[in-house]
Amino acid sequence: MKDEFAPKIVGFLCNWCTYAAADLAGTSKLKMPPSLAVIRVMCSSRVDPVLVLRAFLRGADGVLVAGCHPGDCHYEKGNYYARRRFALLKSVIETLGLDSERLQLSWIGASEGPRFQQVVTEFTDKIKKLGQNPMQKKTSL
Amino acid sequence: MKGAILKVTENVANPIINFLEKGLDKKCFDAVLIPVKVPVGNSFAWVLIQNKSLLEDANPLPPVMPVQGAKALSSITRMGKTNKKIAAIMRPCEVRAAVELSKLEQVNLENIFLISIDCPGVLPLKDYLERPEEAMDKFNEILLGACPERSRRAQNDIEWGNESTRPACQVCDKFVGTDLGFCQSDLHIGILGTKDKNIFLIPNNEKGKSILNKMDIEAEKSMDNWEKKAKELMEVRKKKKKEVQERLKFKVMGIDNLLDVFSNCINCHNCRSACPICYCRQCYFESEKMKLPSDDYLMRAKSKGALRFLPDTLLFHLGRMTHMSLSCVGCGACEDACPMSIDVAQIFSFVADNSQGLFNYIPGKNAEEPLSLRIYKEDEFHEVET
Numbered sequence: 001m002k003d004e005f006a007p008k009i010v011g012f013l014c015n016w017c018t019y020a021a022a023d024l025a026g027t028s029k030l031k032m033p034p035s036l037a038v039i040r041v042m043c044s045s046r047v048d049p050v051l052v053l054r055a056f057l058r059g060a061d062g063v064l065v066a067g068c069h070p071g072d073c074h075y076e077k078g079n080y081y082a083r084r085r086f087a088l089l090k091s092v093i094e095t096l097g098l099d100s101e102r103l104q105l106s107w108i109g110a111s112e113g114p115r116f117q118q119v120v121t122e123f124t125d126k127i128k129k130l131g132q133n134p135m136q137k138k139t140s141l
Numbered sequence: 142m143k144g145a146i147l148k149v150t151e152n153v154a155n156p157i158i159n160f161l162e163k164g165l166d167k168k169c170f171d172a173v174l175i176p177v178k179v180p181v182g183n184s185f186a187w188v189l190i191q192n193k194s195l196l197e198d199a200n201p202l203p204p205v206m207p208v209q210g211a212k213a214l215s216s217i218t219r220m221g222k223t224n225k226k227i228a229a230i231m232r233p234c235e236v237r238a239a240v241e242l243s244k245l246e247q248v249n250l251e252n253i254f255l256i257s258i259d260c261p262g263v264l265p266l267k268d269y270l271e272r273p274e275e276a277m278d279k280f281n282e283i284l285l286g287a288c289p290e291r292s293r294r295a296q297n298d299i300e301w302g303n304e305s306t307r308p309a310c311q312v313c314d315k316f317v318g319t320d321l322g323f324c325q326s327d328l329h330i331g332i333l334g335t336k337d338k339n340i341f342l343i344p345n346n347e348k349g350k351s352i353l354n355k356m357d358i359e360a361e362k363s364m365d366n367w368e369k370k371a372k373e374l375m376e377v378r379k380k381k382k383k384e385v386q387e388r389l390k391f392k393v394m395g396i397d398n399l400l401d402v403f404s405n406c407i408n409c410h411n412c413r414s415a416c417p418i419c420y421c422r423q424c425y426f427e428s429e430k431m432k433l434p435s436d437d438y439l440m441r442a443k444s445k446g447a448l449r450f451l452p453d454t455l456l457f458h459l460g461r462m463t464h465m466s467l468s469c470v471g472c473g474a475c476e477d478a479c480p481m482s483i484d485v486a487q488i489f490s491f492v493a494d495n496s497q498g499l500f501n502y503i504p505g506k507n508a509e510e511p512l513s514l515r516i517y518k519e520d521e522f523h524e525v526e527t
């Protein structure tokens with residue numbers, strides 16, 4: 001049998017909410033695909049679109065940016081700014097006909113272990129359907 | 142719209158120069174920042190003039206744009222406001238870039254008197270440098286195309302932005318410095334629709350009005366003729382822009398096309414250096430963050446089979462777009478600076494139009510309007526959340 005495609009997803013998780021949720025999901029032994037490579041950031045607003053692009057162009061099958069729910073950001077409004085930047089990034093990607101479906105923004109609170117599990121599982125399933133990121137085989141990237 | 146009418150004596154530059162001389166005399170401003178043809182060779186440079194007699198060599202509408210005006214203004218004012226008043230005569234895209242830079246605290250407009258001028262477009266730098274004299278003739282013909290009576294072609298069609306000008310200029314629909322062109326200069330100089338006998342001075346705000354007042358220039362004449370011509374030409378350009386972008390889409394969209402378009406890029410970053418907007422004092426793409434150990438490259442080469450050098454070209458371009466496309470004024474400076482003749486400005490403008498549309502933002506339109514990434518609404522963009 002051929003190996004099943006196992007997506008590689010880079011996750012930029014905010015320290016105060018989503019990272020804590022990931023931790024919780026782990027300690028609660030919630031089952032989910034081992035697809036996520038976690039990068040902890042202090043706030044979702046720390047994620048310059050270039051960082052997402054860098055992961056995407058280097059062949060990450062998906063990139064997840066996740067932080068506190070709007071209104072709950074540790075720095076009050078970081079995630080509102082993050083959302084605008086993410087919208088801009090998506091627009092650039094779409095305008096150039098690249099696959100913006102591989103980029104996702106989600107809000108996951110510190111106590112939402114099960115939501116973390118759900119987001120990771122669903123995003124992984126979606127990426128499975130999309131298949132491998134074609135950037136992986138481009139020799140000019 | 143109301144303004145003043147000045148008579149043209151020899152050419153359109155004359156009344157403008159006279160006006161600036163008078164402004165210096167009457168202490169409306171203490172210095173003038175304006176393009177000047179340098180005495181040796183054929184190049185044009187921005188010159189900050191305090192001595193009135195040197196204004197003679199100034200050319201408010203040079204045929205090329207070797208340095209984007211906002212960059213010149215930024216080098217003067219980036220440390221803060223100037224102690225003397227400076228009048229800066231720039232093309233509309235240069236004024237708009239200066240307004241954007243003021244929001245980024247890299248231009249200080251407090252003591253600057255921004256004067257824009259109707260823009261016929263500029264020639265590609267390369268064309269001009271190859272044959273300066275021929276190019277100059279060509280440019281003058283374009284300029285006069287706005288004034289059908291003296292145009293050699295003697296036809297009613299306007300030559301502005303014709304195929305000899307840079308691609309960015311051919312599709313520029315913001316070539317005037319009033320509300321019509323979403324440009325916030327203090328005073329605009331109109332040359333369209335004047336039949337080559339006059340120029341128009343159109344104050345855009347109180348600052349502009351007060352300077353005209355100080356110079357005893359009444360600005361009560363109707364500007365209808367100018368407005369009509371400007372609107373006509375604007376419609377033509379908007380249509381052209383749409384067509385050109387429709388074609389461009391096929392050329393750039395999708396990863397293979399993109400890699401193709403940028404395949405000649407030598408990673409020199411000239412486009413970035415020439416861009417008036419690229420505002421980071423330390424560019425990410427020139428930082429330590431882009432210097433990687435050899436293992437990184439070997440790993441990539443292994444999984445791909447081979448890795449082209451220099452790599453990460455596309456990251457540079459796409460990254461730059463996410464950083465500055467909201468403020469891109471479509472001035473074409475990047476394309477002029479590209480040694481590999483890549484359509485950088487066309488691609489960036491195309492992306493910029495979409496980025497700006499997303500936030501309903503027009504760069505350079507209003508110095509008071511905050512940059513889109515510095516504000517937010519609580520209830521918006523839910524479509525990008527999952």
Ligand code: SF4
Nearest residue numbers: 234260262310313472
């Ligand atoms: S883009 Fe070209 S036509 Fe438009 S204002 Fe700038 S120089 Fe003039």
Ligand code: SF4
Nearest residue numbers: 416469470472473475
């Ligand atoms: S990206 Fe090019 S067209 Fe846009 S502002 Fe910069 S130099 Fe001008």
Ligand code: SF4
Nearest residue numbers: 406407409410412479
């Ligand atoms: S100026 Fe041209 S060759 Fe140089 S980095 Fe920009 S696109 Fe590439």
Ligand code: FES
Nearest residue numbers: 014043067068074
């Ligand atoms: S601290 Fe979590 S999004 Fe800002």
